[in-house]
Amino acid sequence: MNKYYSEAKLSAYEAIHEAQKIALGPFIFQASRSLVKLGILNKIEDQAEAGLSAKSISEDLSLPLYGVKVLLDMGLSAGIVWFDPETERYHLNKVGHFLINDEMTRVNMNFAHDVNYAGLAKLDEAITDQKAAGLGEFSKEHETIYPIISQLPEPAKTSWFEFDHFYSDNSFDRVLDKLFSFKPKKIVDIGCNTGKWALKVLNYDKDVKMILVDLPQQIAVAKENLKKAGLLERVEFKEVDLLSQDIPQIESADFVFMSQFLDCFSDEQIKMILSKVRKSCEGASLAILELFWDRQKHETASFVMNATSLYFTAMANGCSRFYSFTDFKSYLSEEGFNIDEQVDQIAIGGHSLLLCSKK
Amino acid sequence: MNKYYSEAKLSAYEAIHEAQKIALGPFIFQASRSLVKLGILNKIEDQAEAGLSAKSISEDLSLPLYGVKVLLDMGLSAGIVWFDPETERYHLNKVGHFLINDEMTRVNMNFAHDVNYAGLAKLDEAITDQKAAGLGEFSKEHETIYPIISQLPEPAKTSWFEFDHFYSDNSFDRVLDKLFSFKPKKIVDIGCNTGKWALKVLNYDKDVKMILVDLPQQIAVAKENLKKAGLLERVEFKEVDLLSQDIPQIESADFVFMSQFLDCFSDEQIKMILSKVRKSCEGASLAILELFWDRQKHETASFVMNATSLYFTAMANGCSRFYSFTDFKSYLSEEGFNIDEQVDQIAIGGHSLLLCSKK
Numbered sequence: 107m108n109k110y111y112s113e114a115k116l117s118a119y120e121a122i123h124e125a126q127k128i129a130l131g132p133f134i135f136q137a138s139r140s141l142v143k144l145g146i147l148n149k150i151e152d153q154a155e156a157g158l159s160a161k162s163i164s165e166d167l168s169l170p171l172y173g174v175k176v177l178l179d180m181g182l183s184a185g186i187v188w189f190d191p192e193t194e195r196y197h198l199n200k201v202g203h204f205l206i207n208d209e210m211t212r213v214n215m216n217f218a219h220d221v222n223y224a225g226l227a228k229l230d231e232a233i234t235d236q237k238a239a240g241l242g243e244f245s246k247e248h249e250t251i252y253p254i255i256s257q258l259p260e261p262a263k264t265s266w267f268e269f270d271h272f273y274s275d276n277s278f279d280r281v282l283d284k285l286f287s288f289k290p291k292k293i294v295d296i297g298c299n300t301g302k303w304a305l306k307v308l309n310y311d312k313d314v315k316m317i318l319v320d321l322p323q324q325i326a327v328a329k330e331n332l333k334k335a336g337l338l339e340r341v342e343f344k345e346v347d348l349l350s351q352d353i354p355q356i357e358s359a360d361f362v363f364m365s366q367f368l369d370c371f372s373d374e375q376i377k378m379i380l381s382k383v384r385k386s387c388e389g390a391s392l393a394i395l396e397l398f399w400d401r402q403k404h405e406t407a408s409f410v411m412n413a414t415s416l417y418f419t420a421m422a423n424g425c426s427r428f429y430s431f432t433d434f435k436s437y438l439s440e441e442g443f444n445i446d447e448q449v450d451q452i453a454i455g456g457h458s459l460l461l462c463s464k465k
Numbered sequence: 466m467n468k469y470y471s472e473a474k475l476s477a478y479e480a481i482h483e484a485q486k487i488a489l490g491p492f493i494f495q496a497s498r499s500l501v502k503l504g505i506l507n508k509i510e511d512q513a514e515a516g517l518s519a520k521s522i523s524e525d526l527s528l529p530l531y532g533v534k535v536l537l538d539m540g541l542s543a544g545i546v547w548f549d550p551e552t553e554r555y556h557l558n559k560v561g562h563f564l565i566n567d568e569m570t571r572v573n574m575n576f577a578h579d580v581n582y583a584g585l586a587k588l589d590e591a592i593t594d595q596k597a598a599g600l601g602e603f604s605k606e607h608e609t610i611y612p613i614i615s616q617l618p619e620p621a622k623t624s625w626f627e628f629d630h631f632y633s634d635n636s637f638d639r640v641l642d643k644l645f646s647f648k649p650k651k652i653v654d655i656g657c658n659t660g661k662w663a664l665k666v667l668n669y670d671k672d673v674k675m676i677l678v679d680l681p682q683q684i685a686v687a688k689e690n691l692k693k694a695g696l697l698e699r700v701e702f703k704e705v706d707l708l709s710q711d712i713p714q715i716e717s718a719d720f721v722f723m724s725q726f727l728d729c730f731s732d733e734q735i736k737m738i739l740s741k742v743r744k745s746c747e748g749a750s751l752a753i754l755e756l757f758w759d760r761q762k763h764e765t766a767s768f769v770m771n772a773t774s775l776y777f778t779a780m781a782n783g784c785s786r787f788y789s790f791t792d793f794k795s796y797l798s799e800e801g802f803n804i805d806e807q808v809d810q811i812a813i814g815g816h817s818l819l820l821c822s823k824k
Contacts, residue, residue, distance in 0.1 A: 121559035129574035131494035133772035173592030183768040199473040200480035215488035233532030409542040413492035
């Protein structure tokens with residue numbers, strides 16, 4: 107992250123090379139994807155130390171030699187493979203190894219290509235008009251991607267769910283341990299979605315009660331899931347569209363929990379929601395679980411978050427993102443919340459837990 | 466270029482970061498393009514050392530603050546800008562400077578986006594079927610891009626010509642000096658195209674005669690251009706489709722010149738053309754001006770060539786490319802030509818001149 111806060115030390119030659127890698131980025135991306143999808147990198151890896159010639163790859167995979175070579179030469183330029191002129195065989199670099207063996211890389215590449223690639227071409231329009239201009243690739247009628255996620259054409263649908271699953275299906279044990287150290291009796295879950303988090307909470311503590319708040323469609327799904335789990339009796343449901351409706355008064359809740367919920371809204375909407383929470387849940391503390399790109403230990407995590415924000419911009423809703431903690435805490439402050447405690451990296455995905463109370 | 470021939474020395478952490486930069490490459494590319502196109506990088510540069518806040522950029526350019534920030538944060542992750550937390554102002558890194566001030570970078574980015582971006586999504590199909598599968602973005606009827614270049618929709622047309630112009634409009638003075646050191650009296654120009662090279666040759670030496678060979682459409686254009694220049698009387702024209710017709714016998718030529726012509730063909734086609742040249746131009750030497758990605762002094766040049774080859778694959782014809790010298794010399798050898806002299810880097814674009822004679 108340090109590199110974000112001081113001038114990059116590159117020679118002019120290194121910088122101009124880096125600029126070409128950006129300017130011709132789509133060639134690197136698509137060639138890399140083809141090297142993966144057509145099985146070329148896997149074939150090379152199968153040979154381990156020995157490496158493999160372009161001719162053998164072409165024969166083994168029944169691919170035209172021309173195509174194999176044109177991809178591998180781009181792979182050389184992108185540092186994915188290297189070539190031994192003595193044996194005329196290609197070998198994987200570590201980057202090539204990760205392209206085929208690392209789940210995060212696989213999920214990111216498919217998400218980039220299947221969900222975002224075409225729509226991202228309209229990023230400048232999305233920025234200017236503050237609407238998800240790239241969503242037209244999938245639907246001309248909708249302003250956000252959310253209602254049509256389960257109707258996305260394949261492979262977009264699978265790639266969307268794999269991406270979502272990879273980044274949200276973390277172990278949240280430490281979050282639960284932290285929250286229950288305060289011995290809460292009633293937790294409000296705003297933006298409960300399918301009830302996944304509520305299930306964890308209700309199973310963690312056999313006495314805790316919950317109030318789930320979300321749009322009617324989500325509440326219906328959550329209700330169904332909690333019913334299946336036999337957990338309905340400790341739960342109340344409230345159908346609320348937070349953008350147009352107030353939250354009904356909720357008495358004696360210990361926590362209002364919001365997990366990766368506020369990143370679906372613009373800064374102004376976040377402040378409006380915080381203000382509604384402030385009015386409706388007297389006495390409750392706020393427990394916010396969020397991803398902040400400026401609270402990451404690893405630069406790669408910040409990078410993935412900043413890239414994913416552009417999915418929100420171009421494809422999802424045109425107005426939300428993974429915020430910086432710097433901005434986010436100013437929204438809390440403006441709406442009258444203090445941050446009493448902050449635990450960064452509380453879950454594997456790089457989440458921060460903020461415990462807040464009214465000023 | 467050395468990095469092509471030995472394993473890259475990266476830590477696992479560096480390699481996994483590099484893999485994410487590839488996997489999420491379209492986000493970097495489109496964000497960078499928007500930072501350029503929307504004038505954000507220029508605004509920052511205008512402030513020189515002082516830098517500029519996101520809020521000022523948003524106000525000065527009448528762009529939503531959300532959009533400015535989401536782009537700049539991607540710019541931080543991509544090393545294009547850096548942020549001073551003291552002043553809350555953004556500054557350009559050298560990479561950002563080149564993105565807006567370097568002509569090669571500008572031309573490459575526009576070529577990548579306007580001509581190639583959409584079609585490159587079909588690169589794997591182009592590889593498998595050995596046809597320009599991405600060309601469907603512009604025409605469903607054509608198998609190669611060549612007949613429709615001047616009918617491409619804007620901005621693709623302008624970006625195509627700017628790219629072509631940037632890389633081919635080099636000074637070829639050293640090539641002419643070299644060729645005329647042999648005091649040639651008659652030069653055959655195969656693939657004369659618009660007659661641009663012929664014009665240079667005829668103006669360089671007031672006595673030299675030329676024979677121009679190309680498809681009928683190209684010959685018509687070349688004839689028109691040479692007529693305008695008042696140079697028709699020293700030129701003969703031969704309309705030949707080299708893929709289906711033989712070259713008529715040509716007597717007493719000193720050189721058969723081919724400038725960036727053979728890279729428009731597949732390896733098998735190149736060998737067929739060389740064989741036809743061998744039969745028709747008894748006694749003439751071959752002078753080939755080509756770009757070889759493995760004869761470049763700068764890694765950036767190799768990279769640009771390997772990327773451009775994928776334009777040939779996905780968009781232009783599905784079968785040609787910038788060859789490696791290693792492969793190219795084997796085609797010459799198979800068709801009975803020796804390389805008598807080779808001058809690398811003879812023109813600014815990184816061209817090599819090969820002077821060849823029959824074995």
